Amino acid sequence: MSDAELQYPRLFDSPAFLLGQLGSHSAYRFAELLAPLGIKPPQFGTLRILEANDGRSQQQLCEALGIHRNVMVGLVDDLEKRGLVERRRHPVDRRAHAVHLLPAARELLTEATALARGLDAEILSALNDDERAVIVRLLQRAAVGSGLTPGIHPGLTAQPGTAAACEGDHSAG
16 A cells, blocks of 8 residues: 555444534535624524514524523523514513514515525535435434424533423523
8 A cells, every 4th residue: 555545444434424514514615604694503593493483482493493591591691682573562472572583684584495495405526316315214213203393403402302492481581
């Protein structure tokens, strides 16, 4: 073997390693793609959640998604400062605030979602359409089988797949 011929470790045969390698790469690329829009992946994820659940209270969102309430408050605070969301009095619970997307967020989501789709295509470019569909279904099954909340990045949760961190009063909103 010459100095130019590197040997690759057996880790390349490990599904956990490969998923971690691709996960790290895709997380870096996604952050890089979102940077010109002025948002980070957690903010994008929060906007997507709010898009599907507009007008819910922070407490309702945190309980349903298993996101720690302090994380949710911080994310909503950041998005509110950017003019992407606003808190309004909740129509039913006077102690809570409903979170609503503003038009600027909807525009931003259109751009960011296109970038996310492009990244999906980039990451899976070595696969044909049938292989892409199979890998997505298998990864979905593996994620659910691991107890992860569908569509929620585990980095946002106190304990992946749980809502335990959301118990308590509703005063935070």
